[in-house]
Amino acid sequence: MCAERWWIRGTMEAPSYDKLVNRQEITDAAVSAFADSTHQIPEKYVRTDEVLDGAIVGENETYDLPVIDMARLLDPEFSALEIKRLGDACRNWGFFQLTNHGVDEAVIEQMKGNTVQFFSLPLESKKSVAVRGNGFEGFGHHYSRASDKLDWAESVILLTQPVKDRNMEMWPTNPVTFRHALDNYSVEMTSLAMQLLRFMAADLGVEKEALQGAFSGQRQSMAIHYYPPCRHPEKVIGITPHTDGLGLTLLLHVDDTPGLQIRKDGRWFPVQPLPGAFVVNIADILDMLTNGTYRSVEHRVIPDANRGRTTVVIFQEASVGGMVAPLPEFLKGGDEARYKAIQLEDYIRGNFRALADGTRFIESLRT
Numbered sequence: 113m114c115a116e117r118w119w120i121r122g123t124m125e126a127p128s129y130d131k132l133v134n135r136q137e138i139t140d141a142a143v144s145a146f147a148d149s150t151h152q153i154p155e156k157y158v159r160t161d162e163v164l165d166g167a168i169v170g171e172n173e174t175y176d177l178p179v180i181d182m183a184r185l186l187d188p189e190f191s192a193l194e195i196k197r198l199g200d201a202c203r204n205w206g207f208f209q210l211t212n213h214g215v216d217e218a219v220i221e222q223m224k225g226n227t228v229q230f231f232s233l234p235l236e237s238k239k240s241v242a243v244r245g246n247g248f249e250g251f252g253h254h255y256s257r258a259s260d261k262l263d264w265a266e267s268v269i270l271l272t273q274p275v276k277d278r279n280m281e282m283w284p285t286n287p288v289t290f291r292h293a294l295d296n297y298s299v300e301m302t303s304l305a306m307q308l309l310r311f312m313a314a315d316l317g318v319e320k321e322a323l324q325g326a327f328s329g330q331r332q333s334m335a336i337h338y339y340p341p342c343r344h345p346e347k348v349i350g351i352t353p354h355t356d357g358l359g360l361t362l363l364l365h366v367d368d369t370p371g372l373q374i375r376k377d378g379r380w381f382p383v384q385p386l387p388g389a390f391v392v393n394i395a396d397i398l399d400m401l402t403n404g405t406y407r408s409v410e411h412r413v414i415p416d417a418n419r420g421r422t423t424v425v426i427f428q429e430a431s432v433g434g435m436v437a438p439l440p441e442f443l444k445g446g447d448e449a450r451y452k453a454i455q456l457e458d459y460i461r462g463n464f465r466a467l468a469d470g471t472r473f474i475e476s477l478r479t
């Protein structure tokens with residue numbers, strides 16, 4: 113019997129990534145801390161040294177975070193140029209904002225509306241889907257290191273695809289339209305990811321099937337985050353610096369509050385959310401598949417002093433024949449593999465372990 117499937121006969125619970133995942137519950141004390149940040153910030157959220165680790169690029173310094181226009185990617189007249197710009201973004205920044213993405217606006221609005229309503233519910237309601245044991249799904253703090261500092265945020269994490277693997281106990285029923293919104297949104301985002309991969313393949317000079325095939329039918333998970341305002345943003349972190357461990361990430365800003373910062377050359381570049389755009393980033397598995405051609409880049413969130421911030425983040429997983437490894441297409445010209453091949457399930461487990469240790473699993477796979 114496959115090692116991952118013992119639970120079907122056993123407890124009937126999905127694998128819990130035992131002892132690897134540390135997501136702490138949101139308590140009444142956390143809610144009070146989030147509600148009143150003017151005075152004392154509880155010690156477990158105070159991380160001034162970490163905030164100061166790397167200079168933040170100031171407002172008076174101009175820089176252009178890449179913006180990619182899907183309408184231009186699709187327009188034969190501009191496509192070649194826009195594909196080149198997409199490729200540059202994925203190689204140099206690992207991040208871009210995507211405009212004119214064509215995703216059904218009603219689906220996005222429904223997702224936004226339900227997310228805002230969910231986070232505005234009293235704690236007791238939200239706790240109906242509270243994180244349990246060592247599970248990674250549900251409502252709670254984001255991943256943290258055992259006994260370490262906590263992020264200044266409330267998050268819901270869910271496995272959204274494939275449908276048969278959903279853990280419906282963890283899917284909120286309040287607001288009543290939430291599950292419907294999540295389901296619709298999940299489907300739209302898979303299509304968007306597939307469309308982007310087609311253009312990435314064109315830039316990389318590989319068959320679109322090679323890249324799309326690695327993502328097709330694979331798992332998708334979702335994180336929705338609420339970062340309460342913090343009167344002392346120089347003391348707290350909304351999300352600990354990290355690279356995303358899966359394949360491709362698609363982020364929706366529910367409001368226009370900034371907070372996301374991308375690390376480049378040792379400095380933090382704040383992202384100014386463009387209205388109606390997604391923020392897309394390369395995650396570790398896509399970095400591996402392309403043998404390091406596309407880069408998975410570190411990012412973090414610093415909460416705003418005055419305004420809350422809400423985001424909806426989709427993570428698309430990828431593998432080939434159950435393995436995570438550079439695609440043969442990237443080793444053709446005699447290029448050495450920069451990463452060791454690993455089974456997907458070992459990869460996922462290693463990634464959780466690294467999150468708990470505060471390291472990057474992908475680093476341990478470098479050849």
Ligand SMILES: O=C(O)CCC(=O)C(=O)O
Pocket residue numbers: 335337351356363371372411412413423425
């Ligand atoms: O909310 C954000 O801006 C970033 C979230 C993020 O990095 C993540 O969920 O991995």
Ligand SMILES: [Fe+2]
Pocket residue numbers: 354355356411
């Ligand atoms: Fe992230």
